[in-house]
Amino acid sequence: MELEVRHLRALCAIADTGSLHKAARQLGMSQPSLTTQLRRIENALGAELFTRGRTGCRPTPLGHTVLSRARPLVAQMSLLVTETRAAAARADGARLRIGSTASRALAGWLRRLRQRLPGTDISLHTDVSANALLRAVAAAQLDVAFVHEVEGCPLRVPDGLERRVLVEREPQFISMARDHPAAAAPVVDITDLADDRWMVDPTVDGEWDGLRRVLAAAGIDPPVLHADYHTAASLIVVGEAVAPCQPTSGPRDDMAIRPLRDDPLAVRLLLCHRPDDDPPALYDTAYAELAAAYREAAVRTSAYRQWLLRHGSPLLLAG
Known part of the structure; x- marks a missing residue:
């Protein structure tokens, strides 16, 4: 060999x-x-x-x-x-290679970019690992990366990348079965879920460490199951587990999504790129359209819209 x-x-x-x-x-x-x-x-x-x-x-x-x-x-x-590849791209015309962790804003972002940048070859690569996406940007395999950074678990951002903060602190909500006792309240206390099985995807950078820190701070030690969030959804709806979720998660007939009291779980949303590669106007456009798409996703979800109103979020003012 x-x-x-x-x-x-x-x-x-x-x-x-x-x-x-x-x-x-x-x-x-x-x-x-x-x-x-x-x-x-x-x-x-x-x-x-x-x-x-x-x-x-x-x-x-x-x-x-x-x-x-x-x-x-x-x-x-x-x-x-x-x-x-860079030489071939310059010969073929404009392109924008986007990387992203999971987000409800992605579809709207792509739609807006295609409208604003006609003739640009726009591609999307998703990954559960924000650090992997950042490495790809640093290696010029991607042009921009939209990633989330779990609070208390800093990402390993390669030297030289420029970071723009989209949301400084996005609260993470909790998803549970529609008939879960805690779902009767508009806001859930994390201690009310001490006897539930929690699900977390350990392959998502910082996810398990961040959840473990929050559970310990609340003084609870519930059983935890490591699995991907697609698997989690099927168990949540039958009452077998609860799991953190993005606040932009849409309403479902078979699942309740509620904010946690005092918002103990949170992430920071970032857009990263190489500062010296393409014209700054391209990244300005990418950021502006991402912000607009995220705002659309946020206000479309009732629970998150109410949260934003209670907290006087600048997202609503910007809209």
Whole structure:
């Protein structure tokens, strides 16, 4: 077996994330496939490159040596691809490559951008990891990234990226079954959910750490299930779990969405880009249309609109 750039990229991803699961997600492959690939690489070299344990994967001394040679090669290849794509883009015409974590504002943002920027090739890439999107912007694989930063869990923003704050503190609401006892009140006290099973997606940067901090501060230790939020919805509607959700989450007949008292869970919404790449006017337009799309999504949702009114939000004034 001859080592290829994709093998070196896999080794770097495992070292950077410290986890086969996270590295597989970053590389867009399954964990079993990455595990098999690593085993073949180690068999070809005749030695282990990583030690596996409960705390994750750590490079062995030989692994550190291999990584020291692999990283410059991977970086050079990424640079070659990026520069080639950039040259092709300049030849083909204007384009805007957008990255985003999950947001109800995305559809409206894309619609507005296509209206404001006719003739521009606009593409969208979504990822649960805000940090992965920021790395893609820094590597010129994306032009802008709309991400959320969980309060108390700062993102690892690469040097040189410019950040624009869309919402300084967006409260996270709670979703529960329509017939949950706490759903009878317009605002829910987090201690009323102490006996419920909470669901959280640990692959979303900062999500689990932020929730754990808030639960501990409230003095409760409910059972927690790690799963994606699509799975969470099916369990929430039958009363098997509750979960944090974005305040722009639309009303559902089978689910209640309520704000938490004193808003203990919150995120900051950011738009990030490279400051020296494209004309500033393009990013000004991207930000302005994102703000308008987010405002539309916010006021369309009754519970969030009432929250904004109670707090005198500048979002409403801007609208």
